[in-house]
Amino acid sequence: MAPAISPLALPLPALPPLAGVRLGAAAAGIRYQGRSDVVMAELAPGTTVAGVFTRNRCPGAPVDWCRAILPAGRARALVVNAGNANVFTGRAGVEAVRATAAAAAAAVGCPPRQVFLASTGVIGEVMAHHRLTEALPALHAGLADGAWEAAARGIMTTDTFPKAATRTAMIGGTQVRITGIAKGSGMIAPDMATMLCFVFTDAKIPAAALQAALGRGVDASFNRTTVDSDTSTSDTVLLFATGQTKHQRVPAEGGALLRDFRAKLHEVLLDLALAVVRDGEGAQKLVRIDVSGAVSARSARRIAMAIGNSPLVKTAIAGADANWGRIVMAVGKAGEPADRDRLAIAVGGVWMARDGGVVPDYDEAPVVAHMKGREIAIAVDLGLGDGRATAWTCDLTHGYIDINAAYRS
């Protein structure tokens, strides 16, 4: 039985082809039946690549592989499978990674070390990777420009809708395109591990500059979101630059020429990160948390994430309860400088608590109306300094328990 589509789902945007990227998906039957579960992208010669990976200390074999080949900064292919994460699979996992890279390299005609890999699905089961390698030649033969939706669907696990975003950006007077796809239904789907994001651009950007832009962008998007505070073993974000559009030469250090590119990349990453939160397991509401007045931006961010990770705040939101006492609790438990008697809290733009107590003549009616909506805004001002940060989360509902208490079968 397919789960209902998230009430927070957004339709796919129009996704034009991107020069230097050909895409496709196939059904290899690794775990799922009756749907595609392997996605391939072939990238033009000269494509540079940047990557950001999970900080989990028990990463999957594909993450190890990508980390090892990333320093060369070159990519010719991407292969992703859904249904088996190839995590905690020992020597068999390493062998699966090698065989998949070799098969894709043979099809594309490149060294295996230019084939990037990602897997998502069950942890701890050895993957029948021969199904994957056997499916690759036909998949490669059928790659097409602009097959974004097929690719976005092929990497889904318990996602309830496909996720993609696109922007154009200017580099020195020339327009380039940035298009990304992602999967993830919370930080972790049932036994799945988990968040994958692949972004492509036709710009020509040296790997070092690409890596710097991606690191900044991920830090301000994916790293500001949380569904359930659990960090997966497979989180992977890869950014490929095919270099097919001619524009002013970008130096290795990036610099001012990439200002608009970085801004638009951030928008693409944030769109995709919020799409993951919108598809958070059991999510019924999208929550934005703005923290200001902290002693530093870093402190503001920690406080925002403490609120976003609090099960009590998230269950209150699920119950449409503007329970600011729990927000006070979450601010206090973050371990960051906070002065209870300077703290102010707003929900839906209404400041309900200020200076260590409830606002006199506080009228709950507009807040109650806001809490019944799909998009919830929480603001906290610490009254201590200029540090600000924003984080996003979803509510914690029965749906999360239903999905995650189900037996793996």
Place this chain on the structure above:
Amino acid sequence: MAPAISPLALPLPALPPLAGVRLGAAAAGIRYQGRSDVVMAELAPGTTVAGVFTRNRCPGAPVDWCRAILPAGRARALVVNAGNANVFTGRAGVEAVRATAAAAAAAVGCPPRQVFLASTGVIGEVMAHHRLTEALPALHAGLADGAWEAAARGIMTTDTFPKAATRTAMIGGTQVRITGIAKGSGMIAPDMATMLCFVFTDAKIPAAALQAALGRGVDASFNRTTVDSDTSTSDTVLLFATGQTKHQRVPAEGGALLRDFRAKLHEVLLDLALAVVRDGEGAQKLVRIDVSGAVSARSARRIAMAIGNSPLVKTAIAGADANWGRIVMAVGKAGEPADRDRLAIAVGGVWMARDGGVVPDYDEAPVVAHMKGREIAIAVDLGLGDGRATAWTCDLTHGYIDINAAYRS
């Protein structure tokens, strides 16, 4: 409608009177109707006291009060109310604390600064403290030896059963008694804040030695448990020593003479801490997590708590799913040294994963049977060093969502 009693509840033990402590409870109608909501204990002259309080940066007014008076190390009375936490109540909260201490001091005949206070209940509502102070004279007049059950019940909020523990300990050939009561239904009950624990002994122990023993005991008991990772604004543990039993003189530094006392105090605190976990909101299973082979005890403890705080591990346990992939994830996200390829995991005493992969010929049947029980044992060996630690938690169920998504009314 009273919630069903936790399936993990334990009956109260037999609780004999303790020399130097007289107890009672009364219905002041601060928030609840038809039940007692104020508890008082009068302590013999000369009673020493130790305390450990929440690390939340937004503590309640009673916590501020206790912290301020604790350094003197003397106590003559304890007053606790349930239904209103007196947190985030500004100047009114400070006034409530002063008035309550003054009223209790007048009844007992002691300085207000020897009256310890704790409140638990809703955050952010000004407390009608006149109801409390008006109830105190009659409550004081009716104090009795051994009214432990009345006291344990009077401090409950959404707890489903009263919690108490008792032991005897030897100090230099003389037997003393240690008895404690606690409340808490998870780290936080709905809008409530939250865990309170009061322990009494008839031993005569200098405040400094008492504080050292309590700090160690709390660290090895309450600080090793988690229900939902949310740290309350009112957590308070107080230990009172009435000095009514004559025994060998205990020096300020405590030392070897207190060895058995410390051991039995730890048992009392652990009994109470586990009673709180057994009454965790929505809890259906008690989970013990033993970590060994970590690089240090501190590292082992962080890993154990990361497992105990993982919503995915806890929902899997709710679903009776021995999902060791999620345990791998939680180990990896703890940020502590871990080597995926040396990691071993057991559930119910059966080692299911070892050396980075599933154990050959792993038989899931005994593990499945264990997972259907009420008490679940998880063991993780890192294979890196000698660090060990144990933590306790409960499962994460629909009951938690039901309780916490309910509107405050």
